[in-house]
Amino acid sequence: MRKGKFSKVMGTIGQEEGISAKEVERKIQLAIDSGFDNPDEKVQAEWAKIPFKGERPTPEEVIEYMCKKLKLKQNQ
Numbered sequence: 001m002r003k004g005k006f007s008k009v010m011g012t013i014g015q016e017e018g019i020s021a022k023e024v025e026r027k028i029q030l031a032i033d034s035g036f037d038n039p040d041e042k043v044q045a046e047w048a049k050i051p052f053k054g055e056r057p058t059p060e061e062v063i064e065y066m067c068k069k070l071k072l073k074q075n076q
Contacts, residue, residue: 006060028059 010021017024036047036056052061 003060006063009063010059025059028062032057032059032062 007021010024014021014024019027033056035043038044047057050057050062050065052058057065
């Protein structure tokens with residue numbers, strides 16, 4: 001997902017929720033961090049499928065992965 005498109009999506013969600021795009025991104029990161037820290041092996045196996053560059057996935061990386069996964073599923 002291009003950075004501009006991601007920012008637009010965060011802005012749209014923020015407008016709907018009455019918060020800033022940065023706050024939307026922060027809340028998504030908190031949810032990612034919570035899930036990423038789950039010690040369950042099945043949960044960890046799912047996280048291992050998501051490509052990311054840093055210590056843990058960013059909202060942009062997770063959303064990009066999910067969009068690609070949904071697109072593949074639609075094309076089946």
